[in-house]
Amino acid sequence: MNNRILVQILRRLKIFLGSRTPPAMVKIGQKADPFRILVGCLLSSRTRDEVTESACARLFRRVKSPRTLLKLSTRQLEREIYPVAFYRNKARVLKTLCSDLGDRFNGEVPETLEDLLTLKGVGRKTANLTLILAFDGMGICVDTHVHRITNRWGYVETATPDQTEAALRGKLPARYWRSFNEWLVGFGQTCCKPMSPLCSECPVEKYCPRIGVDRHR
Numbered sequence: 001m002n003n004r005i006l007v008q009i010l011r012r013l014k015i016f017l018g019s020r021t022p023p024a025m026v027k028i029g030q031k032a033d034p035f036r037i038l039v040g041c042l043l044s045s046r047t048r049d050e051v052t053e054s055a056c057a058r059l060f061r062r063v064k065s066p067r068t069l070l071k072l073s074t075r076q077l078e079r080e081i082y083p084v085a086f087y088r089n090k091a092r093v094l095k096t097l098c099s100d101l102g103d104r105f106n107g108e109v110p111e112t113l114e115d116l117l118t119l120k121g122v123g124r125k126t127a128n129l130t131l132i133l134a135f136d137g138m139g140i141c142v143d144t145h146v147h148r149i150t151n152r153w154g155y156v157e158t159a160t161p162d163q164t165e166a167a168l169r170g171k172l173p174a175r176y177w178r179s180f181n182e183w184l185v186g187f188g189q190t191c192c193k194p195m196s197p198l199c200s201e202c203p204v205e206k207y208c209p210r211i212g213v214d215r216h217r
């Protein structure tokens with residue numbers, strides 16, 4: 001698939017998504033500081049949007065900074081973020097992350113992708129999303145939706161999300177980088193689902209070669 005077709009697809013997706021509720025992290029990012037955005041990104045991994053939103057609301061009533069988070073015990077932190085996926089592991093990651101922020105960045109969230117990636121527990125998806133939402137930076141956040149859908153379209157041919165990010169950095173026009181994740185997450189949650197996508201209702205069906213799709217509706 002070339003960029004001329006991709007632009008057609010993205011135009012249609014924008015109309016299709018219209019006034020749908022944006023993903024949880026976009027909503028959180030509209031009114032939060034970099035620390036809350038970074039923590040929210042970590043909590044959102046493999047967790048439903050409504051669970052992420054309520055866990056963030058609960059946690060941020062008590063926690064305003066890395067320093068205040070470190071005052072909570074791991075058990076207290078687990079209770080605040082429950083029932084996000086892997087809440088026990090995420091509570092430990094948050095403690096380590098906040099120590100790291102205090103030790104190396106004076107309690108502030110760093111503003112570059114390179115520095116974000118040095119933080120303990122922060123992978124490429126979280127680093128890119130934080131860069132985009134907190135600092136209006138140039139990143140491409142590749143999660144499971146972006147990886148799956150761009151491969152179904154044949155826009156990339158990759159085996160992992162990291163490979164997809166590298167491929168997108170090489171060919172996706174820069175003006176789409178920051179919005180790409182938001183659009184594809186919305187599309188992936190409602191239409192191009194992981195199992196049995198709704199191809200009969202898909203606004204971009206005529207452009208899609210459905211690579212790797214065995215079953216659809």
Ligand code: SF4
Nearest residue numbers: 192197199202205208
């Ligand atoms: S046609 Fe099916 S596989 Fe292709 S983008 Fe649409 S929903 Fe996804």
